[in-house]
Amino acid sequence: MSARAARTAAVAVCATALSGTLLTATAGEHPAARFDRPADGFMAPGTVLHDAAPGDVGLDPDRIDALTTDAASFTRPAPGEEHPLYASSVVLAAHAGAVVAEDAAGWSLRYADGEGTPLPADERIRASTDTIYDLASVSKLFTTIVVLQQVEAGRIELDAPVADYLPAFAANGKQDITVRQLLTHTSGLVPWIPLWSNWATVQERIDAVMNTTPRTEPGTAYDYSDLNMITAGLVAEEVTGRGLDELVRDGITEPLGMVDTGYNPSPDELSRIAATEYQASPDRGMVHGEVHDENAWSLGGVAGHAGVFGTARDLARLAQAILNGGVYDGARILEKATVETMLTNENTEFPGDAHGLGFELDQRWYMDALTAPSTAGHTGYTGTSMVIDPQSRSFVILLTNRVHPSRNWGSVNPARRAVAHHLAYSMAVPPASGSTAWAAHDTGSTTSTLDLPVQLRDDSTLTFDLFADTESTDPFRLEISTDGGATWDPVPFTARRGGSSITAGDGVVSGYHDRRWWRARADLPDVTGSATLRWRYGTDPLYTGRGVVVDGVRVHTRGLPTFHGEQHPERFDAKGWTLTSR
Structure with missing residues (x-):
C-alpha cells in the first residue's frame, strides 16, 4: 500500500446491509465525486495540480489504493509465470486538479541480457516516482501539438x-x-x-x-x-526552419515546466532513466538512455513518431493543460478552440477507430471504464499510456518499461485497463432515488442476476432507474419467468431522460449511454399469478465500462402501486449485485 493510500484507506466505511454491501460516507468526508454528472467544456484555466488524499476530492480511497496496488503487482510474476509483465512502473492519477495517486514499483534497470538474467542486486536501479521513461508513441502527441501551434501561427x-x-x-x-x-x-x-x-x-x-x-x-x-x-x-x-526537439522544448516543455521531458536525455541522468530492450539486431545491447524505437534511433533520436523521454509528473502537467483548454499555470500552449478541434473525432467514417488530431479517442481496450466519446489519450510501445477524461475531470498516466529486457514478454494492456478501471470506479454513481441502489459486479467473465418475485395481473407495468455504461459486448438484460425460473423471456422497455430515449425492444442494453441516469418503463406480460423479474448483466473476459446500477424499482397494476423497491429491498434475490450508496 502506498503512503498516501495508507493515510486515507480508513476514510471509506463499509457496513453489511441485506444481501449486499452498503457503502456509507464518513462524517465530514468531502461530497462524492459524481461519475453520473459528466462535465461539459474545459476546467478553469487557472487550475494547477496539487496533491490531495482521495477522500479530500470525494474519491473512494480503497479504489485508489487498488489502482496503485494493481499497477505494482505487475512488476512481480503472476502465479505460474516465469517473469513479470514489466520490470518497473510509475502510475499517477488525478481528479479535479488533485493528484490522488503517485506510486513507483519495481526496477528501472533489472536485467543483464535479453534472456532475462537478473543483474546483481547492487547493479539494479529501483524505480522512483521521478524515473524518466522512454515514452515511445506518446511522443506523437508532442508532434501534434507542435504542428497545431504552427497552424495557429498561420x-x-x-x-x-x-x-x-x-x-x-x-x-x-x-x-x-x-x-x-x-x-x-x-x-x-x-x-x-x-x-x-x-x-x-x-x-x-x-x-x-x-x-x-x-x-x-x-x-x-x-x-x-x-x-x-x-x-x-x-x-x-x-x-x-528549426528542429523538432527545439520546437517541443520551446513550445511545450519549457512553458509547462516539464523539466525532465525531451529528446536524447543527458547521460548525466542515466541512473534516473528506465532501461528498455536488449537488442541484438541492431547490435545495441541493453538500450538504456537512448530511444528504444530503431527508426527514431536511426534518425538521431528525434522523430515525429517516437523519441521523447519524460516523467509521470511532467506528463501530468500536459494532461492538465489539455483539461484546462490548452493552458497551465499561466502558460498557454494552444488556443481553447484548437484543443476542442484536437479532441473532436475526425474518423466518424471508421467506427472503432475514433481519432482526433493526434489523440486517440474512445478506445476501451486501454481506457476501460473511463471510456467515452470525448476520452482522449495515447499509448507507447515501451509500455506507456495516458488517458484523459474531460467528462470526469480526471486522468491517469502509466509509465512502464515492459520491453525490458524483451518486447516478447507480453502486453501491458491489462495494467492500462486496471488503473483506468479503478479511477473510474473511485467516482460515485449515487442512487437516483432513496439512499441505496443496486450495483452489478465490475469484473470480467461474470454474470450477475437480480431477481424479484412479483404477483402480476393484467395491465401491470414496471418502472426503474437505470445507469448503464458497458462495453458493447457486455449486455444488460431485463427478463421475466412465469415458470419458476425454468425459462426466461425478454422484457422490452424504453428508458427516457429529457428528450432522449433508449429503446430496448429485446430487453437488452449495452454500450455507452451518456453516463447519466435514465428512467425505464416496461409493460409486463398479461399474466395472472406469480412471476419473477430479473435484471441480468454479463461481462466477457476483456474490457468493462463503469457498469450497471438499478434503482427506484416499482411495479404498478392497473395504475395502482403493488411494489416499491426502496421500501422492500429484502424481496430481491441478489447474486453479484450489491446495495451501494455511492
Whole structure:
C-alpha cells in the first residue's frame, strides 16, 4: 500500500446491509465525486495540480489504493509465470486538479541480457516516482501539438497537401495527402518501413519516407502509421526552419515546466532513466538512455513518431493543460478552440477507430471504464499510456518499461485497463432515488442476476432507474419467468431522460449511454399469478465500462402501486449485485 493510500484507506466505511454491501460516507468526508454528472467544456484555466488524499476530492480511497496496488503487482510474476509483465512502473492519477495517486514499483534497470538474467542486486536501479521513461508513441502527441501551434501561427493549413510544404512527398501518388490526414492516420501510408536497416544515412531515411507508396487512397481507411507522424514532424521543421526537439522544448516543455521531458536525455541522468530492450539486431545491447524505437534511433533520436523521454509528473502537467483548454499555470500552449478541434473525432467514417488530431479517442481496450466519446489519450510501445477524461475531470498516466529486457514478454494492456478501471470506479454513481441502489459486479467473465418475485395481473407495468455504461459486448438484460425460473423471456422497455430515449425492444442494453441516469418503463406480460423479474448483466473476459446500477424499482397494476423497491429491498434475490450508496 502506498503512503498516501495508507493515510486515507480508513476514510471509506463499509457496513453489511441485506444481501449486499452498503457503502456509507464518513462524517465530514468531502461530497462524492459524481461519475453520473459528466462535465461539459474545459476546467478553469487557472487550475494547477496539487496533491490531495482521495477522500479530500470525494474519491473512494480503497479504489485508489487498488489502482496503485494493481499497477505494482505487475512488476512481480503472476502465479505460474516465469517473469513479470514489466520490470518497473510509475502510475499517477488525478481528479479535479488533485493528484490522488503517485506510486513507483519495481526496477528501472533489472536485467543483464535479453534472456532475462537478473543483474546483481547492487547493479539494479529501483524505480522512483521521478524515473524518466522512454515514452515511445506518446511522443506523437508532442508532434501534434507542435504542428497545431504552427497552424495557429498561420504557417500550416490542416487541409493543405503535405506536398505544399515538402514537395518531394508528392512522389508515388502522395500529392493529395493532407496534413490533417497525417494527424488522423487516414493518409493511406503504410504503418512502418525499416529505415534503420535499409538505408545508411539520416538523409537517405528521410528520402525513403518521402518516396513511399500509399497502400490505400487518402481518406478511405484508417491505418495507424509511424510514417504519418515522422512526416508531420518534418513539415513542422520545414515551415519553421528549426528542429523538432527545439520546437517541443520551446513550445511545450519549457512553458509547462516539464523539466525532465525531451529528446536524447543527458547521460548525466542515466541512473534516473528506465532501461528498455536488449537488442541484438541492431547490435545495441541493453538500450538504456537512448530511444528504444530503431527508426527514431536511426534518425538521431528525434522523430515525429517516437523519441521523447519524460516523467509521470511532467506528463501530468500536459494532461492538465489539455483539461484546462490548452493552458497551465499561466502558460498557454494552444488556443481553447484548437484543443476542442484536437479532441473532436475526425474518423466518424471508421467506427472503432475514433481519432482526433493526434489523440486517440474512445478506445476501451486501454481506457476501460473511463471510456467515452470525448476520452482522449495515447499509448507507447515501451509500455506507456495516458488517458484523459474531460467528462470526469480526471486522468491517469502509466509509465512502464515492459520491453525490458524483451518486447516478447507480453502486453501491458491489462495494467492500462486496471488503473483506468479503478479511477473510474473511485467516482460515485449515487442512487437516483432513496439512499441505496443496486450495483452489478465490475469484473470480467461474470454474470450477475437480480431477481424479484412479483404477483402480476393484467395491465401491470414496471418502472426503474437505470445507469448503464458497458462495453458493447457486455449486455444488460431485463427478463421475466412465469415458470419458476425454468425459462426466461425478454422484457422490452424504453428508458427516457429529457428528450432522449433508449429503446430496448429485446430487453437488452449495452454500450455507452451518456453516463447519466435514465428512467425505464416496461409493460409486463398479461399474466395472472406469480412471476419473477430479473435484471441480468454479463461481462466477457476483456474490457468493462463503469457498469450497471438499478434503482427506484416499482411495479404498478392497473395504475395502482403493488411494489416499491426502496421500501422492500429484502424481496430481491441478489447474486453479484450489491446495495451501494455511492
